[in-house]
Amino acid sequence: MILGTIMGTVVSTRKCRNLVGFKLLLVEPYYGEKKNIFVAADTMGAGIGELVLVTTDNTTQFALDRSAPIDAFVVGIVDAPPQLGK
Amino acid sequence: MILGTIMGTVVSTRKCRNLVGFKLLLVEPYYGEKKNIFVAADTMGAGIGELVLVTTDNTTQFALDRSAPIDAFVVGIVDAPPQLGK
Amino acid sequence: MILGTIMGTVVSTRKCRNLVGFKLLLVEPYYGEKKNIFVAADTMGAGIGELVLVTTDNTTQFALDRSAPIDAFVVGIVDAPPQLGK
Amino acid sequence: MILGTIMGTVVSTRKCRNLVGFKLLLVEPYYGEKKNIFVAADTMGAGIGELVLVTTDNTTQFALDRSAPIDAFVVGIVDAPPQLGK
């Protein structure tokens, strides 16, 4: 999974019908290349600036109530920035 | 998912039969390495210059009416360029 | 999907039995890092120098008659090099 | 699979219910870009500083007792740092 910071939201009025009901969040990777911002779907209500745990690819489906074309999904909100070596 | 800008179309006369009926679009990543242009299938009618949301890998199948060898699919047209921090 | 140019073939006598019958092609990415040459399976008869459309990951299975351990498969031969903005 | 070194843990109180029971570990790649630290789930009890083998994507599911939205999972603890050429 990837740790990332919520940077904003994406609004799409014309979208695939089984994306309806998901919030679409811009996520900046916490480690590695910060410029590689991607979009993750969310149902936890993560807010801007929060650090989240995102799962990717087809494994997102195991966090959903119904199948959806989502390749990145917020599966956790992180309590505090991690400290390496602890 | 990835945000990308439609840069053109790809024409392939000799192609896999279950790709027939999909428009094949060149997509430039909006964030990260812009040179990594890829091809996404589309049925929404996204036009050149539009900003779209693309899902990847096997999760594309949940946006399709029938299974197809498509690893990138346009699942939404974005209303306006996102603003970081909002 | 990825656009790529056929650069050569790979010959493997000792291989997984359900790879028998596929041509194995070296593909150079048309966009992005050209040095990241990979191997795609083909049944369309794409030749050296031709520009092809390759699907990746598990979605390859939807282009095959039977399941096979193939993570990149030629799903189309492109008519002409794409022109950005058209 | 990827070889990585355990660098720390991630604590997430608000998380997807089928992530409960997994330890979430920060993993630094042993080869390649060390800055690309990612999060892997673990049930083996790998400790900080240990070298582990991590499988990714949907293949994680074959190591789990029940499906879970986990795209990186510790499948082995490595006995000793590998030596190239041996």
Place this chain on the structure above:
Amino acid sequence: MILGTIMGTVVSTRKCRNLVGFKLLLVEPYYGEKKNIFVAADTMGAGIGELVLVTTDNTTQFALDRSAPIDAFVVGIVDAPPQLGK
């Protein structure tokens, strides 16, 4: 698929039970970033220095007798180093 050179082996005594019986090989990519060494499972008996064809992600499962948490698997031993343009 990826072409790679076998650079060594990985020994893991404490591992997931459905990894038992597979040899774990260190593989250096033949093209692209050689430093991105990864681990592939093998049942063909590929030896150090040999050039192999590796399939990735979930497609590995179609080369296995039983499902296993393996995201890279040796599916062929290459007869000779490929020559570009031939």
